[in-house]
Amino acid sequence: MSEAGRFPDDFLWGVATSAYQIEGAWKEDGKGPSIWDTFSHTAGKIVDGSTGDVACDHYHLWRQDIELMKDLGVQGYRFSVSWPRVLPDGFGPVNEKGLDFYDRLVDGLKEAGIEPFVTLYHWDLPQSLQDIGGWTNRSVAYYFADYATVLSRRLGDRVRFWMTHNEPWVVAWIGYGWGHHAPGLTSARAALQVSHHLLLSHGLAFPVLKDSGNQSKVGIVLNLSPVYPATESEQDQEAARRQDGFLNRWYLDPIFVGAYPADMWSLFGNLVPKVEAGDLSLISKPVDFLGVNYYSRSVVADDPAGGLTKTRSVRVPESEYTEMDWEIYPQGLYDLLMRLHRDYRAPTLYITENGAAFKDEVAEDGSVRDERRLRFLREHFVQASRAIQDKVRLKGYFVWSLMDNFEWAFGYTKRFGIVYVDFSTQKRILKESAKWFRQVIKENRVV
Ligand code: IFM
Numbered sequence: 001m002s003e004a005g006r007f008p009d010d011f012l013w014g015v016a017t018s019a020y021q022i023e024g025a026w027k028e029d030g031k032g033p034s035i036w037d038t039f040s041h042t043a044g045k046i047v048d049g050s051t052g053d054v055a056c057d058h059y060h061l062w063r064q065d066i067e068l069m070k071d072l073g074v075q076g077y078r079f080s081v082s083w084p085r086v087l088p089d090g091f092g093p094v095n096e097k098g099l100d101f102y103d104r105l106v107d108g109l110k111e112a113g114i115e116p117f118v119t120l121y122h123w124d125l126p127q128s129l130q131d132i133g134g135w136t137n138r139s140v141a142y143y144f145a146d147y148a149t150v151l152s153r154r155l156g157d158r159v160r161f162w163m164t165h166n167e168p169w170v171v172a173w174i175g176y177g178w179g180h181h182a183p184g185l186t187s188a189r190a191a192l193q194v195s196h197h198l199l200l201s202h203g204l205a206f207p208v209l210k211d212s213g214n215q216s217k218v219g220i221v222l223n224l225s226p227v228y229p230a231t232e233s234e235q236d237q238e239a240a241r242r243q244d245g246f247l248n249r250w251y252l253d254p255i256f257v258g259a260y261p262a263d264m265w266s267l268f269g270n271l272v273p274k275v276e277a278g279d280l281s282l283i284s285k286p287v288d289f290l291g292v293n294y295y296s297r298s299v300v301a302d303d304p305a306g307g308l309t310k311t312r313s314v315r316v317p318e319s320e321y322t323e324m325d326w327e328i329y330p331q332g333l334y335d336l337l338m339r340l341h342r343d344y345r346a347p348t349l350y351i352t353e354n355g356a357a358f359k360d361e362v363a364e365d366g367s368v369r370d371e372r373r374l375r376f377l378r379e380h381f382v383q384a385s386r387a388i389q390d391k392v393r394l395k396g397y398f399v400w401s402l403m404d405n406f407e408w409a410f411g412y413t414k415r416f417g418i419v420y421v422d423f424s425t426q427k428r429i430l431k432e433s434a435k436w437f438r439q440v441i442k443e444n445r446v447v
Contacts, residue, residue, distance in 0.1 A: 016400050020124040038130070063108060115161065337394060362429065402418065
């Protein structure tokens with residue numbers, strides 16, 4: 001790559017979504033309930049009282065959504081499969097109609113020349129598995145591997161790129177540690193055990209997906225956030241190291257080093273998970289790629305009253321923040337990619353999610369002028385291109401998200417899409433950022 005901001009010829013541009021956030025059809029065609037159906041139907045859990053019952057109605061509108069992607073010219077589409085749509089009880093009899101949906105979707109994408117990137121778990125655990133303890137129960141990791149077998153047998157002749165999990169840190173801490181996400185538990189011990197079982201399930205599913213034919217490439221997606229100390233003081237630097245251990249190294253080390261970070265193991269004390277012999281060697285089988293979800297950095301100060309890691313997040317007054325109140329810090333993407341390259345000798349990398357929520361409005365002329373999102377994406381693309389120039393093996397970039405959708409505990413109050421969705425009519429409108437992205441893809445450079 002010579003010219004700055006130009007991407008390699010084989011670079012893949014895509015968009016990402018997840019099943020619960022867009023599909024709707026929550027109890028159609030034999031789908032079983034997921035923990036997110038239960039959670040969103042529980043009063044007080046979602047800020048606007050909404051659910052994913054209908055969401056973007058993608059289950060019915062998927063053809064139109066493929067047309068949208070075709071129009072944008074994306075080369076890849078990252079989506080997730082709803083486990084309870086395929087296996088209503090999490091294991092046992094397959095729901096053929098549910099599996100047919102993904103079969104048709106994959107065919108449709110292939111016909112449109114769009115490469116499917118399939119995530120197996122993007123948070124919608126079958127409720128029946130939660131009834132036996134969810135991810136705190138080691139058996140669920142084995143059920144996950146069986147679920148992987150079902151998918152690989154049915155889709156493995158056409159799907160080349162598989163991701164076992166999306167953001168295990170979020171599943172563990174926000175779902176089981178702090179209770180803001182399904183299943184709504186609040187136990188640090190559970191969160192750490194869940195983290196381990198998620199990684200174990202990745203290790204168990206990995207060979208299954210590798211065997212699915214078609215030279216499949218298998219990876220995992222982590223939410224990673226470079227951590228910076230609030231000041232240069234030794235205490236703050238130590239605090240940053242702990243926070244990095246908590247957010248990043250607790251997942252990266254088992255996968256790339258085959259061990260949990262010793263400093264964190266001792267910090268967690270008697271909360272550490274039960275790990276059986278052989279688990280870490282399964283978890284550390286070399287992945288074909290790492291999926292990186294990057295949204296923001298983390299700036300922390302030492303704080304003895306600051307929970308497990310004894311840290312406190314610090315706001316940066318001169319920075320701009322998104323609707324999620326996440327600091328916009330494009331340079332963090334470059335720092336993160338370089339660190340993965342340097343410290344972990346990461347194999348192929350994909351940015352599997354990057355994007356931002358802003359207040360979008362439809363103007364009188366019907367357009368949605370989301371200049372801030374456009375600027376956000378442009379600045380992050382520039383950092384990605386810098387990292388490639390510095391030899392990082394970054395092979396693709398998926399914008400989160402194709403369209404506005406159900407943003408978990410925030411319901412429909414946060415819009416991340418490059419396509420606007422009017423949830424009362426299901427009308428889709430390309431935002432300005434989407435039109436600009438189309439041009440980036442066409443020219444394969446930051447325009
Ligand atoms: O919407 C989520 C997605 O499901 C996982 N990564 C972060 C996104 C924005 O919060």
